Amino acid sequence: MSFYYVTDDNVSRDLELQAWVQDLHDNGFPVRDGDIDHGFPSSLNSLGELVEMLTRILFTCSCQHAAVNFPQMPMYSFIPNYPNIMCQQPPTEKGVVNLKFIMETLPTKRMTGWQIATVYTLTQFADDEVGPKYYVISFIAKSICRKDITYIISLLRLFQLSKKIKKTNILHQ
Numbered sequence: 491m492s493f494y495y496v497t498d499d500n501v502s503r504d505l506e507l508q509a510w511v512q513d514l515h516d517n518g519f520p521v522r523d524g525d526i527d528h529g530f531p532s533s534l535n536s537l538g539e540l541v542e543m544l545t546r547i548l549f550t551c552s553c554q555h556a557a558v559n560f561p562q563m564p565m566y567s568f569i570p571n572y573p574n575i576m577c578q579q580p581p582t583e584k585g586v587v588n589l590k591f592i593m594e595t596l597p598t599k600r601m602t603g604w605q606i607a608t609v610y611t612l613t614q615f616a617d618d619e620v621g622p623k624y625y626v627i628s629f630i631a632k633s634i635c636r637k638d639i640t641y642i643i644s645l646l647r648l649f650q651l652s653k654k655i656k657k658t659n660i661l662h663q
Contacts, residue, residue: 498536566609
């Protein structure tokens with residue numbers, strides 16, 4: 491970010507950036523009952539604040555989302571763990587639950603199929619997903635950034651190649 495915002499003043503004077511942050515503050519987060527505010531800033535006054543905010547957004551949209559999203563299939567595909575529907579009311583007294591009651595409470599085969607298909611779909615990569623290795627460098631205005639991003643992309647490609655080589659070596663052992 492320091493390529494684009496050299497000083498803190500550049501951040502605070504960027505009207506589009508400030509309008510975006512204000513919009514996120516006003517419309518992006520709910521204020522829960524009993525809270526005065528949600529804690530998201532209504533403006534950014536320094537490069538450090540901008541970097542902190544963007545880091546949190548990128549982490550939430552990538553790492554945290556992947557950590558929560560992709561492990562769903564093992565949990566949700568075993569229907570007794572998280573049935574999407576219960577076909578009976580919960581028991582009102584202790585000691586009445588037996589295997590027959592549990593089996594009658596779980597979803598039908600059809601509903602189970604819908605649940606597994608839904609979770610499977612949600613935990614897959616999109617067919618047209620584009621990762622960082624396909625980053626279009628021509629969109630980047632400053633040449634100094636192009637150099638850095640080209641370097642990062644080359645490291646990612648080397649990493650991918652290394653993974654392929656290791657996989658091939660394992661298969662041919």
